[in-house]
Amino acid sequence: MRRALVTGVTGQDGSYLAELLLGKGYEVWGLVRRSSGAGAARLAHLAPDQRARLRLVEGDMTDPSSLRKAVREARPDEVYNLAAQSHVRVSFDLPEHTAAVTGLGALHLLEALREGGHRPRYYQASSSEQFGRAREAPQRESTPFAPCSPYAVAKVFAHETTVSYREAYGLHASTGILFNHESPRRGEAFVTRKITRAAARIRRGLQRELLLGDLDARRDWGFAGDYVDAMWRMLQQDAPGDYVVATGVTHSVRDVLDRAFGRVGLDWSHHVQLDPRFRRPVEVAALVGDATKARAALGWAPTVDFAGLIDMMVDHDLALADAEARGGTPPPPAPEPA
Ligand code: NAP
Numbered sequence: 022m023r024r025a026l027v028t029g030v031t032g033q034d035g036s037y038l039a040e041l042l043l044g045k046g047y048e049v050w051g052l053v054r055r056s057s058g059a060g061a062a063r064l065a066h067l068a069p070d071q072r073a074r075l076r077l078v079e080g081d082m083t084d085p086s087s088l089r090k091a092v093r094e095a096r097p098d099e100v101y102n103l104a105a106q107s108h109v110r111v112s113f114d115l116p117e118h119t120a121a122v123t124g125l126g127a128l129h130l131l132e133a134l135r136e137g138g139h140r141p142r143y144y145q146a147s148s149s150e151q152f153g154r155a156r157e158a159p160q161r162e163s164t165p166f167a168p169c170s171p172y173a174v175a176k177v178f179a180h181e182t183t184v185s186y187r188e189a190y191g192l193h194a195s196t197g198i199l200f201n202h203e204s205p206r207r208g209e210a211f212v213t214r215k216i217t218r219a220a221a222r223i224r225r226g227l228q229r230e231l232l233l234g235d236l237d238a239r240r241d242w243g244f245a246g247d248y249v250d251a252m253w254r255m256l257q258q259d260a261p262g263d264y265v266v267a268t269g270v271t272h273s274v275r276d277v278l279d280r281a282f283g284r285v286g287l288d289w290s291h292h293v294q295l296d297p298r299f300r301r302p303v304e305v306a307a308l309v310g311d312a313t314k315a316r317a318a319l320g321w322a323p324t325v326d327f328a329g330l331i332d333m334m335v336d337h338d339l340a341l342a343d344a345e346a347r348g349g350t351p352p353p354p355a356p357e358p359a
Pocket residue numbers: 028029030031032033034035052053054056057058059060061080081082083102103104105106107108122146147148149198199200201202203208
């Protein structure tokens with residue numbers, strides 16, 4: 022049985038990746054923090070036979086000894102480093118924490134692999150935010166990085182460290198430069214989910230207004246389920262590499278509002294207020310990716326378009342709002358770390 026170690030297993034991508042790997046028959050070791058309570062709910066729906074192959078191991082990206090122990094115990098064939106302080110605006114409030122977890126954390130993990138002498142394949146969760154104030158559009162693997170947030174700077178550090186470990190030590194280490202990807206499991210502080218949650222709750226009379234920072238920003242939004250499949254495909258290649266993963270289509274925050282509020286039959290302009298607290302000190306105005314390499318080399322393609330993605334999220338959030346309106350249902354218990 023192949024074994025994978027996934028950091029960030031309680032996050033959006035971690036939960037989809039764990040599901041994908043368990044579905045392929047892997048034993049999955051997930052790194053979890055003592056504080057992972059809310060995120061662990063994302064794993065609660067797994068079927069009993071899948072849970073039996075999911076092992077949770079305590080650890081933290083800022084604690085190298087816990088990473089060495091996780092690697093030693095799991096002896097993985099593949100390692101997926103998805104753990105991060107992943108919120109761009111929050112990274113301006115917590116710059117050192119973000120650098121420690123998102124940047125230095127990757128170095129700690131790569132060192133644990135190198136020192137362990139065991140040579141699993143490694144995936145680093147790189148980000149389109151690394152392109153920042155991008156020098157060209159669409160952005161591809163050769164586009165220079167121009168990070169403009171503490172998050173993006175930390176991700177560039179982790180990315181370049183991964184490349185240098187590949188070159189220096191011959192590790193099968195790949196990076197996926199992923200553009201924004203969303204789902205019903207997206208954290209509620211990211212703009213798509215913030216909007217779909219609000220549209221559903223306003224429709225059901227549970228909320229009146231939605232405060233947003235910027236309506237003109239443009240992003241290339243895809244479906245998280247598609248993007249974790251690209252991660253897995255990268256580690257199945259004979260040679261490691263760097264890949265942009267994106268839909269190639271860009272939309273504005275305003276487009277998200279149109280689609281989400283349209284889905285519930287409301288006019289968003291009656292409910293949305295601008296609030297400078299949700300703006301960033303530096304905004305990345307527009308990003309759009311060119312995934313030609315991933316399509317050709319990995320045989321990867323997105324299966325969900327923008328409209329399908331937003332509709333999926335709104336429909337999920339309408340069901341949540343209905344449950345909330347009925348008085349709420351307790352979430353199922355999360356797996357216990359062992
Ligand atoms: P997410 O939902 O925010 O999940 C982040 C994960 O990291 C959670 O499991 C969290 O655990 C864990 N984590 C945070 N700090 C940690 C620490 N100190 N030690 C150990 N684990 C820690 O992120 P996501 O959207 O799934 O994204 C996955 C990865 O891809 C991240 O690295 C993100 O930066 C990157 N990325 C995301 C996108 C996107 O659009 N989603 C695009 C490009 C790159 P808790 O549950 O304990 O908080």
